[in-house]
Amino acid sequence: MIGLDTNVLARYFVREEEAEAATVAQRQAARQLIESGQPLFLPKTVALELEWVLRGYYGFAVEQVLQVMEQLLNHPCLTAEDRPSLEQAVAGLRSGLKSLLKNPAYSAKMG
Numbered sequence: 874m875i876g877l878d879t880n881v882l883a884r885y886f887v888r889e890e891e892a893e894a895a896t897v898a899q900r901q902a903a904r905q906l907i908e909s910g911q912p913l914f915l916p917k918t919v920a921l922e923l924e925w926v927l928r929g930y931y932g933f934a935v936e937q938v939l940q941v942m943e944q945l946l947n948h949p950c951l952t953a954e955d956r957p958s959l960e961q962a963v964a965g966l967r968s969g970l971k972s973l974l975k976n977p978a979y980s981a982k983m984g
Contacts, residue, residue: 874912
């Protein structure tokens with residue numbers, strides 16, 4: 874089983890325009906690994922750091938982060954450490970996002 878780290882996952886999920894050759898090569902290597910069918914392991918600390926990197930550094934919206942996390946949790950070859958807690962966090966964030974989007978005050982600020 875191969876343990877994934879934040880850098881590999883960020884390269885897989887982030888598509889940078891005009892990336893340097895090294896970044897493109899790292900992205901291709903990440904894609905090959907994640908799509909290889911080999912057993913993969915996602916430590917919960919990596920999942921937490923990935924969320925922070927995607928939102929804080931790359932500017933992903935909450936919905937985009939949720940899509941990434943759901944894609945990881947649905948990956949057929951991936952075992953996530955403390956999976957129930959990760960699933961609960963994703964579900965809680967999703968329900969909180971839905972509540973926020975239904976709030977007229979928030980919608981007025983965003984519109």
